[in-house]
Amino acid sequence: MALNYKDSVRNSRLDAVTSALSTTAYLEVFTGTPPGKTSGTFNADTGTKLASLPMSNPAAPPSSGGVLTFSTITTENALASGTPGYARMKTAQNGAAATVVVEMTAGVGSGDLSFNSTLTSGGAVSITSATITEGNSG
Amino acid sequence: MQPHAYGNAAVNPDAPNLHDYPALTHAPQQWGEGIRFAHNGRPVEDLSSMIDDYEVIGAMDAAARHLGVSFGDVCDALKYLRGAGAI
Numbered sequence: 001m002a003l004n005y006k007d008s009v010r011n012s013r014l015d016a017v018t019s020a021l022s023t024t025a026y027l028e029v030f031t032g033t034p035p036g037k038t039s040g041t042f043n044a045d046t047g048t049k050l051a052s053l054p055m056s057n058p059a060a061p062p063s064s065g066g067v068l069t070f071s072t073i074t075t076e077n078a079l080a081s082g083t084p085g086y087a088r089m090k091t092a093q094n095g096a097a098a099t100v101v102v103e104m105t106a107g108v109g110s111g112d113l114s115f116n117s118t119l120t121s122g123g124a125v126s127i128t129s130a131t132i133t134e135g136n137s138g
Numbered sequence: 139m140q141p142h143a144y145g146n147a148a149v150n151p152d153a154p155n156l157h158d159y160p161a162l163t164h165a166p167q168q169w170g171e172g173i174r175f176a177h178n179g180r181p182v183e184d185l186s187s188m189i190d191d192y193e194v195i196g197a198m199d200a201a202a203r204h205l206g207v208s209f210g211d212v213c214d215a216l217k218y219l220r221g222a223g224a225i
Contacts, residue, residue, distance in 0.1 A: 078150070
């Protein structure tokens, strides 16, 4: 049975993500499968980095109703051509594994971060919306 | 926690479009020029000499002709069979 938290608790859990992202967060997109963790620590990036997009400071306003809605993520040109496989939110651009706060799947028409097409080097990459919804709402 | 995010990627007509080749990349800043394996940046041209050594392409062309399908179909079938442990 899932736990059932009141929304203020759900919001607090989400806002901890915003705090962890700190002031200079980046969303970086890679090819391949998410590297995941070993013994609770994120593994190093794998594959090819397709894009590196600056996030706002703070990355998001306080959560509401158990939903964290990220503020504007700046559009940048793709670093490489390829098919997105996973994305990471980090506390720094090109940050090492220790800077990873959130890891998610990515894809074309699929994944937690869903793109409309593959990325092409030099083509603009924009994030039209990004949220995290906390479960445990009963 | 469940993320939901959507992105748009604009096509750059001057760059390679690898839509049909999800395992490949063109990442000159990270790996250097040329089309490469996205996993580790090895140039796909490295495959050429290996293919020649083992006469792989000739065998796959022959298989495609025999089955009445395309080269790409044979590639897909091999990938499936390999993944299924059948070959």
